[in-house]
Amino acid sequence: MSARRRTIGRAAxxxxxxxxxxxxxxxxxxxxxxxxxxxxPGVRGLASLLVGAADAHxxxxxxxxxxxxxxxxxxxxxxxxxACWIAVSLAGVGFQRTIEDERFLTAAHxxxxxxxxxxxxxxxxxxxxxxxxxxxxxxxxxxxxxAVARRDRRLARLLALPPLAVAGFVGVSxxxxxxxxxxxxxxxxxxxxxxxxxxxxxxIACAAVCALTPPAVLRRVLPSRAELRRASAAGVVLSLAxxxxxxxxxxxVLVLCLQAPALSATTTGPLGTSTAVLLAxxxxxxxxxxxxxxxxxxxxxxxxxxxx
Amino acid sequence: MKTKLDDLGRWxxxxxxxxxxxxxxxxxxxxxxxxxxxxxxxxxxxxxxxxALARLEEQGLIAALPAEGRRHPYRITAAGASALxxxxxxxxxxxxxxxxxxxxxxxxx
Numbered sequence: 001m002s003a004r005r006r007t008i009g010r011a012a013x014x015x016x017x018x019x020x021x022x023x024x025x026x027x028x029x030x031x032x033x034x035x036x037x038x039x040x041p042g043v044r045g046l047a048s049l050l051v052g053a054a055d056a057h058x059x060x061x062x063x064x065x066x067x068x069x070x071x072x073x074x075x076x077x078x079x080x081x082x083a084c085w086i087a088v089s090l091a092g093v094g095f096q097r098t099i100e101d102e103r104f105l106t107a108a109h110x111x112x113x114x115x116x117x118x119x120x121x122x123x124x125x126x127x128x129x130x131x132x133x134x135x136x137x138x139x140x141x142x143x144x145x146x147a148v149a150r151r152d153r154r155l156a157r158l159l160a161l162p163p164l165a166v167a168g169f170v171g172v173s174x175x176x177x178x179x180x181x182x183x184x185x186x187x188x189x190x191x192x193x194x195x196x197x198x199x200x201x202x203x204i205a206c207a208a209v210c211a212l213t214p215p216a217v218l219r220r221v222l223p224s225r226a227e228l229r230r231a232s233a234a235g236v237v238l239s240l241a242x243x244x245x246x247x248x249x250x251x252x253v254l255v256l257c258l259q260a261p262a263l264s265a266t267t268t269g270p271l272g273t274s275t276a277v278l279l280a281x282x283x284x285x286x287x288x289x290x291x292x293x294x295x296x297x298x299x300x301x302x303x304x305x306x307x308x
Numbered sequence: 309m310k311t312k313l314d315d316l317g318r319w320x321x322x323x324x325x326x327x328x329x330x331x332x333x334x335x336x337x338x339x340x341x342x343x344x345x346x347x348x349x350x351x352x353x354x355x356x357x358x359x360a361l362a363r364l365e366e367q368g369l370i371a372a373l374p375a376e377g378r379r380h381p382y383r384i385t386a387a388g389a390s391a392l393x394x395x396x397x398x399x400x401x402x403x404x405x406x407x408x409x410x411x412x413x414x415x416x417x
Contacts, residue, residue: 013354028358031337034378035354038338048353055359 001042009040016046019053021060022076022219074228077296079215081235082136084296085128086210087289088242091282092125095249098278107263113255120248128241135234143221155220158213165209172202232300239297242290249286253279322352322360327384327392330370336379337361364388
């Protein structure tokens with residue numbers, strides 16, 4: 001490996017270490033840094049770091065948790081749940097846009113299960129929004145006050161990132177729609193491919209920023225026990241709301257495929273993309289996020305009892 | 309026969325390599341990577357290595373030694389040696405059976 005590649009690999013490896021859980025980094029960071037200096041990773045090595053980080057989040061070891069304080073574990077769980085809520089919200093907004101078409105409204109009038117699933121999604125979204133407001137807004141306000149009082153530019157940048165990311169994504173979406181050629185049916189495949197790829201990259205980047213920011217902010221804000229307990233309780237309610245939204249979404253898609261298959265074959269997505277593909281992607285995103293949130297919520301009670 | 313290493317799922321292969329390396333004496337991360345590369349021709353990525361180390365340590369099959377600067381050497385424990393022996397005996401039995409069947413069928417010159 002050339003010296004330049006070694007330098008890049010070493011720097012990239014150090015950056016990827018930040019993707020590991022805090023407790024893992026407390027235990028292994030120093031020796032991992034030594035390994036990265038001795039043996040800078042190539043592409044495969046960097047990929048192993050990504051996989052390792054995901055595995056460490058999904059299957060944390062009890063020995064790391066003993067080192068991290070109970071409050072730190074609660075903070076991580078709460079941050080993870082709010083991040084998952086953002087992912088479910090993105091799926092929900094996408095779902096709402098997908099079924100805006102008059103044909104879906106007509107189908108909902110005809111099929112009671114579709115209407116019921118839509119109502120359940122709305123109910124779950126409302127419950128989740130209330131839980132976020134109750135548990136999350138005090139934390140957000142605390143973070144803003146701290147950023148101003150300490151003139152903490154890094155915290156201020158972190159707080160500004162999600163709205164900027166969403167604004168950027170909305171801007172890119174509107175630009176692509178404005179640039180779309182006139183059509184009497186589906187968009188040409190070449191345009192969908194040329195525009196779809198950057199749009200998808202923007203969507204993923206926006207989702208990643210919105211999902212990673214809450215845990216990062218909580219690491220810097222260090223909320224009080226009372227605030228954290230309130231946020232933890234809200235996190236549990238939020239997880240259940242996500243399960244309701246996800247379950248209803250899956251029921252909707254299943255019933256749509258069975259009762260109104262013609263609708264799932266339409267192209268109501270942005271740039272004329274397939275409705276079926278969009279709905280499948282939304283289901284996958286919501287299910288993954290809800291599962292992760294539920295897993296984090298399950299860990300909260302043990303952290304609360306350990307924190308006294 | 310289920311060995312303790314079977315509980316490690318997708319991490320069982322790197323774990324066997326790590327334990328085999330540590331069976332030759334205590335080593336830190338880079339020494340393990342080099343030894344495993346020499347022994348088996350496999351280059352473990354840092355994420356893979358530390359995923360295996362974390363699980364092995366959690367199961368009590370290896371133990372961390374006092375740090376030497378930034379490097380933390382590890383040693384294999386008695387439980388780790390026992391688990392490694394079981395796993396390697398299973399692998400050896402499969403290898404022997406496979407090779408003898410190949411010979412019997414004329415598949416191996």
